[in-house]
Amino acid sequence: MTNLFENYGRLPFSLTKGTGVHLFDDEGKSYLDFTSGIGVMNLGYSFEKGKEAVKAQLDQLAHFSNLYQNPLQEEVAEKLSQNHHYKAFFCNSGTEANEAALKLTRLIKAGQKILAFEDGFHGRTFGAMSATMQEKIQAGFAPLVPDFVASPYNDVAALEQVVKVEKIGAIIFEIVQGEGGVLPITADFVAALKKCQKKGILLIIDEVQTGIGRTGELFSFEHFGLEPDIFTVAKALANGLPVGAMLAKNQYAHYFSAGKHGSTFGGNPLAMASANEVLKAMTPEFLAEVADKGQFFFATLTEKLSAKSTVKNIRALGLMMGIQLADEAKVPEILASLRENGMLALSAGHDVIRLLPPLVMSKEEMQKGAELLESLL
Numbered sequence: 521m522t523n524l525f526e527n528y529g530r531l532p533f534s535l536t537k538g539t540g541v542h543l544f545d546d547e548g549k550s551y552l553d554f555t556s557g558i559g560v561m562n563l564g565y566s567f568e569k570g571k572e573a574v575k576a577q578l579d580q581l582a583h584f585s586n587l588y589q590n591p592l593q594e595e596v597a598e599k600l601s602q603n604h605h606y607k608a609f610f611c612n613s614g615t616e617a618n619e620a621a622l623k624l625t626r627l628i629k630a631g632q633k634i635l636a637f638e639d640g641f642h643g644r645t646f647g648a649m650s651a652t653m654q655e656k657i658q659a660g661f662a663p664l665v666p667d668f669v670a671s672p673y674n675d676v677a678a679l680e681q682v683v684k685v686e687k688i689g690a691i692i693f694e695i696v697q698g699e700g701g702v703l704p705i706t707a708d709f710v711a712a713l714k715k716c717q718k719k720g721i722l723l724i725i726d727e728v729q730t731g732i733g734r735t736g737e738l739f740s741f742e743h744f745g746l747e748p749d750i751f752t753v754a755k756a757l758a759n760g761l762p763v764g765a766m767l768a769k770n771q772y773a774h775y776f777s778a779g780k781h782g783s784t785f786g787g788n789p790l791a792m793a794s795a796n797e798v799l800k801a802m803t804p805e806f807l808a809e810v811a812d813k814g815q816f817f818f819a820t821l822t823e824k825l826s827a828k829s830t831v832k833n834i835r836a837l838g839l840m841m842g843i844q845l846a847d848e849a850k851v852p853e854i855l856a857s858l859r860e861n862g863m864l865a866l867s868a869g870h871d872v873i874r875l876l877p878p879l880v881m882s883k884e885e886m887q888k889g890a891e892l893l894e895s896l897l
């Protein structure tokens with residue numbers, strides 16, 4: 521008997537402790553973690569600087585409100601601002617960050633439509649869900665927020681057509697579709713999106729899963745020389761504390777004048793104390809190491825798995841990996857066998873095993889994970 525909604529397909533055990541890149545369940549069994557709590561614990565379970573900052577802040581002041589100056593929010597915003605080109609609004613989750621982006625867009629582009637891509641994922645609140653063009657996520661919730669338009673991802677011709685026939689004010693997208701199946705954007709598609717931006721269409725980049733070092737850059741749009749008008753982060757920003765942020769170019773900030781948008785907990789001091797330490801850890805050296813480990817892990821997985829008939833495709837950007845299987849029914853089976861053997865991984869889309877190791881995982885541990893996958897696939 522549970523007193524919880526059963527809206528998650530929960531596994532029949534709980535996790536009680538984490539150290540480094542290892543998790544322990546309620547029976548003491550240990551797991552090498554390739555999930556990071558779905559892209560949250562990028563610095564692993566022993567990020568002491570973050571823990572200490574949160575403990576100190578808890579003793580000092582857990583919460584006040586957004587009715588006062590907030591030097592800690594200023595510090596975090598400065599680190600996210602790409603050299604003062606963007607201003608930040610803080611909230612508590614990815615969907616709220618996207619909600620803020622969509623509301624800001626409505627003010628900037630009144631009366632125009634917002635384009636989103638099939639198999640993208642932007643969250644579960646009404647606005648973000650209306651931008652999430654997946655039948656299984658939208659089913660039953662109509663009427664959705666109007667004036668969202670869908671187009672296939674990485675399809676340049678379809679994109680050119682839809683911006684021709686619809687009055688599109690903004691395009692929201694991921695650089696790697698995470699929930700949709702670890703699908704990286706193509707160079708052609710980026711070029712087409714840049715053309716749209718040149719014509720005055722806003723680019724909103726959802727960095728909720730790809731951001732904060734996951735792909736080997738602080739934000740994944742940096743790989744492509746993209747300059748979003750708006751971008752959103754959440755998941756890994758505070759290494760385990762709930763937080764989200766929406767950033768927009770300075771020129772758009774005045775649309776959120778006093779009273780236009782807000783959040784009670786947004787930019788809460790505990791989350792900010794942690795986020796500040798997380799961002800301090802994202803040095804160029806650290807990010808270069810992530811990129812290097814990403815290449816190593818991708819090469820190792822490719823070498824061990826690509827010839828197997830059970831494996832259809834292996835995709836990656838930085839330390840975001842997707843192994844597409846030939847038979848989608850195998851995904852839950854493989855995840856269960858991995859768990860039995862002390863390794864946690866995720867699924868994505870309908871036929872993909874998704875690996876999001878903490879960025880602090882060693883190459884030896886990645887090698888171990890790849891060997892286990894080799895023996896099971």
Ligand SMILES: *Cc1c(COP(=O)(O)O)cnc(C)c1O
Nearest residue numbers: 613614615641642643698728729
């Ligand atoms: C997880 C995710 C979200 C939603 O974040 P929540 O914190 O669960 O609301 C939005 N966009 C992307 C790309 C995500 O991966």
